[in-house]
Amino acid sequence: MPLRLDSRDGDFAAAFTALVDARREADADVSRDVTAILRRVRAEGDAALADYTARFDRHDLNVSGWAVTPAECRAALESIPTELRDALQLAAARITAYHEKQKPQDSDGVDGAGVRLGARWSAVDAAGLYVPGGRAAYPSSLLMNVIPAKVAGVSRIAMVTPTPGGEINPLVLAAAQIAGIEEIWRVGGAQAVAALAYGTDRIRPVDVITGPGNAWVAEAKRQLYGVVGIDMVAGPSEIVVVADAKNDPEWIAADLLSQSEHDPTSQSILFTDDAAFADAAAAAVERQIPRLSTGAVAAASWAVNGAIILVRDWDEAMPLVDRLAPEHLELAVDDPDALFAQVRHAGSVFLGRMTPEAVGDYVAGPNHVLPTGRRARFSSGLSVLDFMKRTSFLGLDQGAVNAIGPAAVALAKAEGLPAHAASVALRLQ
Amino acid sequence: MPLRLDSRDGDFAAAFTALVDARREADADVSRDVTAILRRVRAEGDAALADYTARFDRHDLNVSGWAVTPAECRAALESIPTELRDALQLAAARITAYHEKQKPQDSDGVDGAGVRLGARWSAVDAAGLYVPGGRAAYPSSLLMNVIPAKVAGVSRIAMVTPTPGGEINPLVLAAAQIAGIEEIWRVGGAQAVAALAYGTDRIRPVDVITGPGNAWVAEAKRQLYGVVGIDMVAGPSEIVVVADAKNDPEWIAADLLSQSEHDPTSQSILFTDDAAFADAAAAAVERQIPRLSTGAVAAASWAVNGAIILVRDWDEAMPLVDRLAPEHLELAVDDPDALFAQVRHAGSVFLGRMTPEAVGDYVAGPNHVLPTGRRARFSSGLSVLDFMKRTSFLGLDQGAVNAIGPAAVALAKAEGLPAHAASVALRLQ
Known part of the structure; x- marks a missing residue:
């Protein structure tokens, strides 16, 4: 059973603070392992990559091949169902259109003292993209990471991805083909991140590394921050849904479960001003879980990290939402703009009852790489700016x-x- | 004697690569010390701050006072010479004007599919500013860090600064008064950064921490990246000066020395297409060093990290400059815009013979907190955006x-x- 809080209860303030402060991130200390891997790749280059790949991914790069060829990507794109090809192409077009608007303006002018002042933006030379292997190999994540780099004008994009047992998801290759990625290395883990940062004989170094990964990948990026630019420190996914009694409880339950199904550490929180609706949504969640192929994960996440919070009104809710600074925030109410005006901290906001968060994961256009773990207080979703830098000038x-x-x-x-x-x-x- | 390279020499390529790859950053491993300090401040709060301050800064916060009062800042501003007060005020006004232009635009619109899409920028709630004590307590750095936060609209700015033996630089307090800082804590080191990130009973936590510091401060920021936002991983300062024979060698020598005098790890590099000018500039550097109160530092930096590089022409020089991706780049030539068009990677560029880098350190307007150590390949100087975050939305x-x-x-x-x-x-x- 998820946590259930009522703002009218005497112990509400303390219970809500505990929810805000709860850490969902794994504390597995992989930092020493990662440090050792980074040092070895820096010293031994491709030989270290081949050895780690044999050990962790169980294939010999010198037999299976170091790179995925453009022909393999083209073949993958041709092999997938038309419906999926069209969906990926629609997603790519819409993500591109949204990110085009993020391109920053240069400035140049002379002020009253006769000083010429300006700023000029330019793309980084090369970006590295980490794409996980196995279950979390999402073509949508590939598009969300590559397209901002392409829009920024990055001329070289190098993708790394582990291919456990030599296998690779054809949907990922199809997405790579649509995104125009021409350089794909079959290496993963901290060793792949090290190769992108330091360079090896085969893999030239890049300037920025983005993309999701497991604890080793995340720690490698953290340790290499400063040697290269990185996107962000990412944690488990989360959603806050603010919903009134006019919503269909089935819809809201599905929205909550769309985060819960990601991982047992994911978090879904419902704020509502109606106790009967809270009950109905909770019941709908329980009904839907058994129907999901991801039901076991969703059930674990919902039971441990889920919460339903009953509030008197939205004026009480919105400051509470701000304390959570959620990655995703649905405002499923009559006047979502009025509530949005009160939001200070959120990664991405979904306005109105017809805007499920999942549409933003795939095809709406905004980036789905967003700050988690209350980091929306100070950071933003992935954007074109992550692949550019600004040179100030004066004369x-x-x-x-x-x-x-x-x-x-x-x-x-x-x-x-x-x-x-x-x-x-x-x-x- | 600084390094002297000639692009006509057979071993030039290897020698230049060695210069690019040379590490000037201290490898002092303070990470364990810092981890311990962060843990203790998180657990013990103000008691840990008092203890570390007694040990490292030799004063008792409960006697000398935890905070610098606004009255002390006002008094400091009144106590300094009029010329300095005016200079600080001119600097603050010009830095404000430059940074006002960095404020990002929100977007909101409906596309052809009927999807409402947009992005809204907002300031972080609170920013923390680290100001070093002792020799490196620069009022100009205080202005460069605080003004972008103020322009961004940050409502709370908390400054921390060590006051060794209880002493504090009145110029720093005067700058704090001009910048409108109302919260100043007399704590420094990694413990001050921990207090800003985690909060204590006295010091509320902040969302972003910026400002220069020693190895402990830098490591504390690095370890806390993700708990809070930070400005950047900073290294020793550097300048590249591209100068033809029409320059006054005394001017160019002073420009080179303006970096060398910062620290023995600073780096100054001259590119010129004229061997006689190279000799004249080198001789001028040697003549000027003994006249400087900072001569010992400048001499050490120039001898160990300085370089003069003779090139055939600017088309040869500019790709070499890009490989260095310098923090500061002076283009002291007839047509600086033509060279600037070839620059891909530099933190800040100074156009023409009348634009010494030092004018940008103080009063020109652009920020002097800039990427060092080749990080201009992927990062930018401090800006208003470092104190803001973007919320995407859709409906x-x-x-x-x-x-x-x-x-x-x-x-x-x-x-x-x-x-x-x-x-x-x-x-x-």
Whole structure:
């Protein structure tokens, strides 16, 4: 049974705080293992990759091949049902259209003191994409990671993915073909992340690494942050659904379960102002679970991390939602915009009763790589900006140096930096 | 003597690669010490802060006071020379004006399929600013860190700074007063970063921590990345100056020394197409060093990390500069825009002979917190965006669900996520 809270109860504040502070992330300390793997790949390069792949993925890269060929991707795309090919193509087109609007503007101008000031954005040279193998090999994640890099103008995208036993999901290859990925390496784990960051004889280094992975992959990215750029520290997925009694409890139950089915550590929370609706939604969840092929995972997640929170009204609910800073937030009410105006922290918001979160996972357009674990307080979903960087610039003439130089000289001297002061003072006239 | 390379020499390629790959960053492993400090502050809060402060900064917070009062900041601002007060105010005004232009645009619209799509930016609730004590307590850094947060709309800014022996630099307090900082804690080191991230009884937690610090502070930020947002992994400062023979060698020498004087690990590199100018600049550096109060540091940095690189022409130089991806890049040539067009990776660019880098450290407007150690390949200087986050949103009606929902259902089923599929399918009509 999920947690059930009522804001009218005396112990509500403490119980809600416990919910906010609950850690769902695994504390498995893989940091030493990962450090050792990174060091060895840096020192031994491809030989280390071949050895780790033989050990963890049980195939010999020198026999099965290091790379997936473009021909394999084309064949995979042709092999999948038309309906799926069309769906992937619709998704790619819509994700591209949404991300095109994220492209930043350059600036360049001269201010009142005669100082030319500006900023110029440019893409990174190369991006690395980690795609998990096995159950979590999602073609949708591949599109969500690659398309922002493509829109940013990244000229080289290198994908790595483990192929346990040599096997690879054809849907992932089909998505790679649609996204235009031409470089795919059959390596995974921390060793693949190390190869992307440091480079090997075969795999040239990249500048930014994104994409989901297991604890080893996540720790490798964390340790290599600074050597390369990374997308974010990701944790288990979560959803908050704010729903009134006018909703169909079956719909809301399905929405809650669409997070619960990801992983036992996922979290689904329903806020409602109607006790009867809370009961109906809870009953619908229990009815739907046995019908799901993912039912065991969904049941475990819902029982351990799920919650139903009964509130007096939305004015009481929204500050509570903000404390959770959820990755996904559905506002299934009459006037979702009024509630959205009160939201300060959320990764992505789904407005109204006809907007299930899952449509955003696939085809709506916004990115589904979003901050988890209350990180929407300070971070954003993956975007074109993650694959770009900004160079500021300025240009002075004699008049501009004379106008603002003396202040720089004064501050440099006060900070005890005489060469700073001299470099400006020499140019004053 | 600094390194001297000539692109005409047979071993140039290898020697330049060695320069690019040279690590200047200290490898001091403070990670275990820092982990222990973070754990203790998390567990013991203010008591741990008081103990560490007594041990490392040699004063008793319960006697000297935990906070710097607004009255102390006002008094500091009144106590400093008018020239410095004016310079700080000019700097604050210009930095504010530059950063105002970085404020991102929200978006909201309905596309051809009837899907409402948008993104909304908002400021983080609270930002923490680390200000070093002692020699590196720079009022200019305080302004560069706080002003983007203020422009972003951050409502609470908490500053921490060690006050060794109880002492604090009045210029820093004056800058805090100008920047409008009202919360200043007299704690420093990894323990101060931990307090900002986890919160204590006295210090409420923040969402983002920025500001320079020593190896312990940098490691604390690195370890807490994900618990809070951080600005960047910072390393020693560096400059590349591209200068032709029309420059005054004294000016260029001062520009090179303005980086060298920061720290023995700083790096200054001159690219020139004229051997006689290279000699003249080198001689000017040697002449200027003895005149600097920072001469010992500058001499050490210049001798160990400095370099003069003679190239045939700028077309040869610019790809080499890109490999260095310098924090600061001066283009002291006739047509700096032509060279700037060839630059792919640099933190900040200074156009023309009248634009010394140091003017950008203080009063020009762009941020002086910039990516170092070749990180301009993938990261940007500190900006308003570091204190904001983006919430994407979408809204569908029946027509929009019918238009794009079936593709989401197909993909969800193919990925083996039946609750995802059901949450969309239930709404199809």
